[in-house]
Amino acid sequence: MARPRRPRGLSVLPVAAGVAAVVLLALLPRLVDSPYALHLMVTFFLAVIMGSAWNLIGGYGGQYSVGHAAYFGIGAYTVLILLNTGGLAPWWGLGPALLLAMVVAAVVGSITFRLRGPYFVLASIAVAEIMRLAALNWKDLTNGAEGILLSSVPPLEIAGRVVTRFDSKVPYYYTGLGLAVLVVLVTVWFQGSKVGYYLQAIREDQDAANSLGIPLTLYKNVALVLSAFFTACAGALYGLYVGFIDPQTAVGLDVSVQIVLTAIIGGIGTILGPVVGAALLVALSEGLRSNVLTDLLVAVGIVNPDSAVGGFLRDNLSHAHMLIYGVLVALTILFMPDGVLGGVKNQLRRRRARASAGGAA
Amino acid sequence: MSSAPGAILEMRSVSKFFGGLAANSDVSFSMTQGMILGLIGPNGAGKTTLFNCITGYYPPSRGEIRFKGERMNGLTPDQVCKRGMVRTWQKVRPLAKLSVLDNVVVGALVRTGSVPAAREIAREQLEVVKLGHKAAFLAGGLPIGERKKLEVARVLATKPDLLLLDEVMGGLNPAESEDIIQLILDIKKRGLTQMVIEHDMKAIMRISDRIVVLNSGEKLAEGAPQEVVSNPEVVTAYLGEAHV
Amino acid sequence: MTVFLQSLLSGILVGGAYALIGVGLTIIFGVMRIINFAHGDLVMLGMYAAYFLFTLGHVDPFVSVVFVFPLLFLFGALLQKTVINRVLDALPQNQILLTIGIGLIISNTMMLLFTSDYRIISTSYSSGSFRVGEISVSTPLLLSFVITAAVTAVLYWFLMKTDTGQAIRATAQDRDAAQLMGVNVKRMSVLATGIGAGLAAVAGALISPTYYIFPQVGQPFTLKAFVIVVLGGMGSVLGATVGGVLIGATESLAGAYVSSGLKDLVVYVLFLLILLFKPAGLFGKSRA
Numbered sequence: 001m002a003r004p005r006r007p008r009g010l011s012v013l014p015v016a017a018g019v020a021a022v023v024l025l026a027l028l029p030r031l032v033d034s035p036y037a038l039h040l041m042v043t044f045f046l047a048v049i050m051g052s053a054w055n056l057i058g059g060y061g062g063q064y065s066v067g068h069a070a071y072f073g074i075g076a077y078t079v080l081i082l083l084n085t086g087g088l089a090p091w092w093g094l095g096p097a098l099l100l101a102m103v104v105a106a107v108v109g110s111i112t113f114r115l116r117g118p119y120f121v122l123a124s125i126a127v128a129e130i131m132r133l134a135a136l137n138w139k140d141l142t143n144g145a146e147g148i149l150l151s152s153v154p155p156l157e158i159a160g161r162v163v164t165r166f167d168s169k170v171p172y173y174y175t176g177l178g179l180a181v182l183v184v185l186v187t188v189w190f191q192g193s194k195v196g197y198y199l200q201a202i203r204e205d206q207d208a209a210n211s212l213g214i215p216l217t218l219y220k221n222v223a224l225v226l227s228a229f230f231t232a233c234a235g236a237l238y239g240l241y242v243g244f245i246d247p248q249t250a251v252g253l254d255v256s257v258q259i260v261l262t263a264i265i266g267g268i269g270t271i272l273g274p275v276v277g278a279a280l281l282v283a284l285s286e287g288l289r290s291n292v293l294t295d296l297l298v299a300v301g302i303v304n305p306d307s308a309v310g311g312f313l314r315d316n317l318s319h320a321h322m323l324i325y326g327v328l329v330a331l332t333i334l335f336m337p338d339g340v341l342g343g344v345k346n347q348l349r350r351r352r353a354r355a356s357a358g359g360a361a
Numbered sequence: 362m363s364s365a366p367g368a369i370l371e372m373r374s375v376s377k378f379f380g381g382l383a384a385n386s387d388v389s390f391s392m393t394q395g396m397i398l399g400l401i402g403p404n405g406a407g408k409t410t411l412f413n414c415i416t417g418y419y420p421p422s423r424g425e426i427r428f429k430g431e432r433m434n435g436l437t438p439d440q441v442c443k444r445g446m447v448r449t450w451q452k453v454r455p456l457a458k459l460s461v462l463d464n465v466v467v468g469a470l471v472r473t474g475s476v477p478a479a480r481e482i483a484r485e486q487l488e489v490v491k492l493g494h495k496a497a498f499l500a501g502g503l504p505i506g507e508r509k510k511l512e513v514a515r516v517l518a519t520k521p522d523l524l525l526l527d528e529v530m531g532g533l534n535p536a537e538s539e540d541i542i543q544l545i546l547d548i549k550k551r552g553l554t555q556m557v558i559e560h561d562m563k564a565i566m567r568i569s570d571r572i573v574v575l576n577s578g579e580k581l582a583e584g585a586p587q588e589v590v591s592n593p594e595v596v597t598a599y600l601g602e603a604h605v
Numbered sequence: 606m607t608v609f610l611q612s613l614l615s616g617i618l619v620g621g622a623y624a625l626i627g628v629g630l631t632i633i634f635g636v637m638r639i640i641n642f643a644h645g646d647l648v649m650l651g652m653y654a655a656y657f658l659f660t661l662g663h664v665d666p667f668v669s670v671v672f673v674f675p676l677l678f679l680f681g682a683l684l685q686k687t688v689i690n691r692v693l694d695a696l697p698q699n700q701i702l703l704t705i706g707i708g709l710i711i712s713n714t715m716m717l718l719f720t721s722d723y724r725i726i727s728t729s730y731s732s733g734s735f736r737v738g739e740i741s742v743s744t745p746l747l748l749s750f751v752i753t754a755a756v757t758a759v760l761y762w763f764l765m766k767t768d769t770g771q772a773i774r775a776t777a778q779d780r781d782a783a784q785l786m787g788v789n790v791k792r793m794s795v796l797a798t799g800i801g802a803g804l805a806a807v808a809g810a811l812i813s814p815t816y817y818i819f820p821q822v823g824q825p826f827t828l829k830a831f832v833i834v835v836l837g838g839m840g841s842v843l844g845a846t847v848g849g850v851l852i853g854a855t856e857s858l859a860g861a862y863v864s865s866g867l868k869d870l871v872v873y874v875l876f877l878l879i880l881l882f883k884p885a886g887l888f889g890k891s892r893a
Contacts, residue, residue: 066701112880118700126873126877129873326705326706
């Protein structure tokens with residue numbers, strides 16, 4: 001029952017579509033004058049960056065880290081601390097943040113990558129929890145549970161001229177867009193590179209990969225360090241954009257779970273999977289928060305707004321984020337382990353196989 | 362137990378213990394370049410354990426393994442592969458979600474950092490095993506005979522000097538086995554050295570220059586195929602399993 | 606010295622409940638090879654069950670154990686039959702993700718239903734204690750330890766002396782062999798999950814007089830349960846028992862000598878060290 005696969009490499013249509021999409025997105029702030037829309041897009045870009053970054057080590061490498069909040073938190077905290085207490089502009093502060101994230105990733109990887117499957121998952125969770133507790137208790141540095149409130153972001157000046165001020169959502173939009181495009185391009189490069197091949201071999205069969213000359217921990221670390229780099233970028237952008245971080249929102253388990261969910265819902269080990277996942281999750285989040293879902297249920301007639309259920313939903317569904325995430329994780333694992341994109345691909349493949357079988361008969 | 366000069370592989374009193382069990386016990390033999398050594402013995406004799414020790418899956422408990430004159434004890438499998446020794450698996454291990462071509466590319470990448478160059482090597486090796494027409498297929502969907510060929514192509518792509526084949530004919534029909542035998546003989550013509558574990562005695566007799574017989578972890582006999590096969594101890598060890 | 610003995614003792618007493626939580630987790634792992642990341646939330650459910658039985662039914666938390674066990678046993682069994690059974694052959698990483706999802710569903714549903722408000726159970730002896738020489742012994746902790754010991758004894762009897770218990774152990778040791786011997790491994794999986802959930806909930810009920818009760822309280826218990834089980838050896842009931850007491854003691858001593866804010870951190874660092882140097886644990890077999 002072998003089925004032919006499309007050859008590797010990019011064909012014209014997807015590339016053209018991608019470029020068109022990016023151009024449209026770049027023009028969006030000029031066409032649409034809604035801070036809310038911009039906010040949604042920034043949230044979307046952040047999710048794309050975080051999901052795609054995880055995808056490198058989790059999707060392609062098969063190493064499911066459920067502790068990526070550690071790198072997100074390092075990005076957020078380092079940049080904000082250096083800005084608030086050191087007066088260091090975030091574009092300079094990003095350097096130490098990324099360096100720290102990469103060093104921590106390399107250390108964590110060297111220690112935990114010898115563990116197989118579920119043990120690695122547990123270790124990654126323990127590492128993130130250790131970071132969170134450190135942030136919670138090192139009050140002199142991080143303000144502990146009170147968190148850090150961003151003072152203000154200085155304007156970006158090049159050669160004495162102000163390029164942009166950070167008083168609207170627009171510069172965050174473009175930063176987010178730029179990073180998101182970058183991480184997707186990196187994924188494209190990654191998939192066809194020696195590192196990408198080796199990671200996938202490790203994912204498919206670690207011992208076979210080892211016997212073919214692949215040093216396991218080295219390559220896993222390369223992927224993890226790259227992944228931590230971009231996750232920390234997302235953390236820094238988040239901290240600057242939202243203006244407030246604390247150990248729970250920046251390093252909590254919920255963050256790690258959301259990162260994993262973004263990647264697996266869309267389809268792990270694919271280039272666009274995290275993008276699809278990000279779109280779905282952000283849409284769902286906003287749908288919940290703005291009561292759109294509840295209104296939808298009412299409009300369709302499933303729920304009576306005056307009933308007990310209706311009132312309950314109206315009051316509470318907007319807070320049901322993590323509950324819905326939990327349901328989504330469960331549903332995805334049970335019915336769609338290859339994610340939305342994977343499921344679509346499988347359906348297409350089945351239809352093609354049926355067609356060719358029918359044609360041959 | 363003298364070391365043979367110019368030997369490509371030397372096994373010197375290799376033993377492997379698991380707890381109290383001696384899976385390999387004081388096994389010694391050597392191989393010269395270009396030869397095919399058949400490694401036979403009843404089930405549980407320690408053949409795959411020996412392969413695992415040689416390729417670094419775990420180190421031998423005692424004794425020494427020398428490859429091209431260099432001591433190999435304690436090297437990791439990837440280091441062993443880089444030095445020119447590679448193995449196939451008794452239970453095939455395709456990289457299931459990758460294409461047939463990509464499986465072989467992974468093997469080729471140990472010798473080159475360039476993916477396009479690796480693809481070229483991969484295509485060549487697929488032609489050698491006659492799987493070129495399936496290059497775009499998912500490895501996980503192949504039937505068992507083609508999976509075995511794929512595994513051979515994959516290890517050939519690592520440009521090895523010594524190839525260890527673990528029951529590469531296991532589970533194949535006669536036509537498929539014949540393909541593999543031809544493949545092994547072709548590989549020999551290219552100058553590669555091979556150690557072959559096999560239960561199919563006819564095949565072993567055809568291809569081997571020398572045969573080593575293991576039984577209960579120990580080397581029972583060694584010599585030219587005809588000598589070994591007529592050795593009464595060997596026949597006894599195989600009682601009920603002889604295909605000769 | 607008093608400080609040392611004091612914290613050691615409270616640690617051991619709490620360790621009793623930890624042992625139950627760990628034993629529950631290890632039984633589930635032993636029989637199904639699934640790492641149940643919702644385990645701490647089962648503890649939380651036990652705490653809430655005890656709370657409601659106390660406030661609505663005036664049932665003493667230690668007595669409520671009798672009701673809590675069957676209740677959560679059924680819940681665990683149901684969970685296994687409907688959901689967990691479907692992923693027995695999936696990748697271990699996917700299994701963990703599924704149980705993470707289940708845990709999120711449980712804790713967030715409780716949050717929706719009962720809000721995040723802290724609840725407390727105040728019984729007449731909640732803050733009671735008595736002195737043995739220089740050391741003060743907390744009454745509720747001592748009671749919970751005694752009940753834990755009793756429950757553990759019953760559990761050991763069940764696993765060693767009854768047919769069903771032995772069938773469970775056989776399944777944990779070698780699923781295929783047990784099936785060949787006629788054991789209904791599917792039923793064993795359901796039973797194991799039920800027992801595991803029941804034990805976790807009993808532990809929750811036992812410690813409910815000494816903890817704030819809120820929906821997210823389960824999370825640290827999950828991680829600690831893993832530390833306990835890994836320390837004791839995955840699948841080893843004896844190991845989880847010993848591990849629970851050891852972790853309880855370690856945590857308590859860390860709280861006394863390092864800081865109460867960092868005692869969890871000490872436990873997690875210990876976890877990483879165990880995973881690195883002795884992943885098979887004290888009593889486990891070496892399998893990755």
